Amino acid sequence: xxxxxxxxxxxxxxxxxxxxxxxxxxxxxxxxxxxxxxxxxxxxxxxxxxxxxxxxxxxxxxxxxxxxxxxxxxxxxxxxxxxxxxxxxxxxxxxxxxxxx
Amino acid sequence: xxxxxxxxxxxxxxxxxxxxxxxxxxxxxxxxxxxxxxxxxxxxxxxxxxxxxxxxxxxxxxxxxxxxxxxxxxxxxxxxxxxxxxxxxxxxxxxxxxxxxxxxxxxxxxxxxxxxxxxxxxxxxxxxxxxxxxxxxxxxxxxxxxxxxxxxxxxxxxxxxxxxxxxxxxxx
Numbered sequence: 001x002x003x004x005x006x007x008x009x010x011x012x013x014x015x016x017x018x019x020x021x022x023x024x025x026x027x028x029x030x031x032x033x034x035x036x037x038x039x040x041x042x043x044x045x046x047x048x049x050x051x052x053x054x055x056x057x058x059x060x061x062x063x064x065x066x067x068x069x070x071x072x073x074x075x076x077x078x079x080x081x082x083x084x085x086x087x088x089x090x091x092x093x094x095x096x097x098x099x100x101x
Numbered sequence: 102x103x104x105x106x107x108x109x110x111x112x113x114x115x116x117x118x119x120x121x122x123x124x125x126x127x128x129x130x131x132x133x134x135x136x137x138x139x140x141x142x143x144x145x146x147x148x149x150x151x152x153x154x155x156x157x158x159x160x161x162x163x164x165x166x167x168x169x170x171x172x173x174x175x176x177x178x179x180x181x182x183x184x185x186x187x188x189x190x191x192x193x194x195x196x197x198x199x200x201x202x203x204x205x206x207x208x209x210x211x212x213x214x215x216x217x218x219x220x221x222x223x224x225x226x227x228x229x230x231x232x233x234x235x236x237x238x239x240x241x242x243x244x245x246x247x248x249x250x251x252x253x254x255x256x257x258x259x260x261x262x263x264x265x266x267x268x269x270x271x272x273x
Contacts, residue, residue, distance in 0.1 A: 003107045006211060008144070011111050013205040015118055015137075020201055022122035024194045030173055031127055034134050037165065038118055041141050041157075052148040057229075060150050061236050067153075067160050068248045072255035074165045078172050079262040085176050092178075 008049035015042035029081055029091040033074075040070055106147055114140030127173045135166045152229055 019042060022035030044063045051059025085091050117140060120133035138161045145154035186194075237245055 003104055003147075006208065007107060007111075008148070010205060010209045011114070011144070013208050014115060015141075017198075017201045017205055018115065018118040018122055021198060024197070025122060028127060028178070030169065030176075030178075031121070031130050034121060034130060034169060037161075038121060038134065038137065041138065041161070044153075045141055045144060048145055048148050048150050048153060052150070057232055057236070060153055061233065061241055063150075063153055064156070064233070064237075065241075065244055065248055067156055069251065071160050071164060072252050074168060075259050076255050076262070078168055079259040082172060082176070083262050085178075090178075091176060 005049060005053045009046060012042045012046035012049065015039075015045065027092050027094060029084075029093055029096070032093065033077055033081070037070065037074065040066070103147065107144070110140045110143035110147070113137075114144065127178070128170065131166055131169045131173060134169070135162050138162045138166070149229075152233060 016039050019035045019038035022038065023032050026032050026035065044066055047059045047063050047066075051057060051062075081091060084096065088096065090096070114137050117133045117135075117137035121130045121137060124130045124133060138157060142154040142157045142162070145151075145157060
């Protein structure tokens with residue numbers, strides 16, 4: 001059997017779902033952030049697969065930009081987490097409820 | 102041959118992603134994330150996106166995972182016992198997860214869209230790079246500028262965030 005577009009799309013959706021479960025299940029902010037990155041990578045996989053099977057390279061250029069933005073995002077996000085830890089001495093989400101009520 | 106290649110890398114990617122979610126230790130989760138990214142890079146190679154595979158390994162596996170590991174070790178958090186989930190959380194997560202799995206199932210059940218086209222002339226890495234350069238400097242010139250500005254702003258933002266704020270009282 002030949003590997004088609006469907007295989008890549010299913011794999012990408014599965015990766016996205018796993019990342020989503022990670023965001024729901026984990027309590028550690030850093031691991032939640034890692035799972036968010038996993039979801040981002042899953043979506044880039046879908047973009048590359050679509051671009052490959054469409055016969056153009058526009059999707060690849062788009063993924064190029066996504067990678068750049070993700071790098072900037074990780075830097076800012078981790079800086080926020082470090083600032084949070086410095087103030088609250090924890091990164092567990094159940095203790096970070098200052099915005100509740 | 103290409104089928105085996107796909108399944109090997111798909112198994113590596115999904116298995117390591119599951120390890121990211123279910124591993125108790127944050128450092129081990131970061132390393133599993135690294136393996137997952139390597140699997141995705143292998144899949145990119147199969148999709149004739151050599152440049153993106155290299156960039157993924159360089160930017161994600163090189164910089165991002167190293168940054169994650171650095172922060173995990175800097176904060177040195179200990180596990181601690183976790184509180185059990187609330188009932189409403191379990192209910193909402195079950196529904197959300199079921200919907201997501203339904204989405205995966207609907208993708209899997211769809212009739213085949215297209216067959217894998219034979220590797221075209223675009224798979225040549227040099228041609229690929231030339232294409233990227235031409236595209237980035239013609240069609241996508243404005244996004245390149247915007248992304249450069251974004252990188253500058255994020256650098257400044259990180260510097261400001263890392264500063265110590267003296268006059269702020271603690272929020273409890």
